[in-house]
Amino acid sequence: MDILKDSKVLVLVVSVILSILIIAFKGISFGVDLSGGTVIVLKTSEPVSQENMTVITEVLRSRLNAYGLSDITIYSRGSDEIVVEIPKDADVERIKKILTQQGVFVAKIDNKTAYTGRDIEYVEEPKLTPNGYGVVLKLTEEGARKFAEVAYGKGGHRVELYMDGKLISAPVLSPGLADGRPHRDQIITVAGSNPTKEEIDEAWAIYTALKSGSLPVKLEIEYINTISPTLGEEFIKGALIAGFFAFLAVGTVIAFRYKKPSIVIPILITCASEILIILGVASLINWKLDLASIAGIIASVGTGVDDQIVITDETLSKGSKKIKSSIKRAFFIIFAAAGTTIAAMLPLFVMSIGMLKGFAITTIIGVLIGIFITRPAFARIIQYIAKREF
């Protein structure tokens, strides 16, 4: 087995072994569109600085944590997009409210600011209180003093509570709170004792906004994709079944064309190693496989098979006595094809829709692995076989 001593074949073998080890130890993680969960893309009302972007992602993270969601991924994309990934079943309607609330809170009495979100020290989760369904909060001493000053002698007036400029509640100020002394405990009621789902969502949005603070800019939801985890499992299963049968089908076509196992088997093995190496790289760089990546893997494996056919035909063609020059010509075709594929994928990096970016990245990684690792090794194997058998 001299062929195993060839440097290019060795690189392939080592890459495959490394990939298997990486996959075995680190595993492959799937994106939420395959494993289930929710992806939300938010857009800021205007481009923001990197600093503000950090503030926004932190506020959003603490909001989702306050709502009881951990294990979430939040990252910014460019200067105006934030991606939130929630890897499990969640109440999307409520999360939408929680995320998009800017969270600027003001309490006013007779149009004078009594306290703001900054004066709040502590908030409790929404619950039923003696005054109705709402959020119980505690003011800071400073806040309570301010409130006492504004509220003094205003018993029976309304306390208008605004969230992002919208009046959310206007309870009547009880005379007991208008005595000029600081009262730290306050309640924001949003409904009576029988809140609707909408009102509960509202209360949760207020609670998380007060707990996490306000966002420097307004956020709007651009894109939401929710997939139930059971469906996600089915996707992965489906992709595996499809991949397996597609592999068999390609094998059948190649077997039909070349008829010799000594050619068909190396093509299929190279093809399988290419998939393994792509998955290994994905695992290594913590790339989450999503539907787009699967499309990318299909694309690069598809061109991989094409390239192997080109190499095989160039090597075995009757007229080519000089194997060296035919391999050179095969690689001319392969590099040209790879160049056009990469060129065609590049514009996707500036596209606003993330899915196509993932597709482009996976395809380019696949093509690069192909031209640097698998194709050269395959060329050596086929040359070796050609020398021995023909």
Next chain:
Amino acid sequence: MKLDYKVLALIPIILTLISGVIIYTMGLKESVDVSGGVEITITAPKDVDVKKLKEYLPPGVEVKKSLSPSGTFIIIRAGSDVNTEEILNGLKEFFQVSNLEELKYSQKEISPILSKRFWSDGLKAIAFAFLFMAVVVYLVFRSPVPSLAVILAAISDIVMALGFMSLFSIPVSTATIAALLMLIGYSVDTDILLTTRVLKRKVGNIEDRIKEAMKTGITMSLTTIVAMLVLYLVVTYLVPAAILLRDIALVILFGLIADLLTTWLTNVGILKYYLVEYRKGE
């Protein structure tokens, strides 16, 4: 009787023109990605009366169903003006579940702002992909006529694939744009093979070289065609919810069949013309 290669070369061009007319008259279907709005898919355990289901949903909602071994697959679409929560509540009520999780559901919502950008960005991406690809092809061959033939073939493939999408109302979506870009790659692969073989190989006459190239090229296309056919069948009959992959498979499948014609009729014709007549005229 042997048809003149120039006549044969016209067949894909005529098909491309017909596709153009189909696209122009029938238009392209837009997915939620493009039009904005919401798309919900569920897999119901038993058959569903679509008319009855509609009564539970707000007006302006489109409902479609298909049957598969794993259950009844239902797609619900609505524009941005319809309240998503009303749809979800209607579904919960109709199917008598407290959580849609029980129905293996997926939900996708696209805001009108993003959908507007989708068109401009998507078209730009395809246009620039073409431009970059064309530059690479020209750098590879350095002669205008063969390069133009490669690019022309890729354009015809895309137009025919779009015509097919229009005819069978496969929506323009992120997935199908990805498929069209993959198609550019596949289409160019066979054309590069053909051009390299014909221009660079010194063995045999033109006809022999074309014949050899065809053997290789058609094997290349066939492997991808069967792979896409399998993908299409598996998704349709086993996991109908992965409709994205089905659309990708269909678009590539048809585009590759179109590519067989454009490469082996038109591109071959142009190359023959280039070698037999154009170069002699120089």
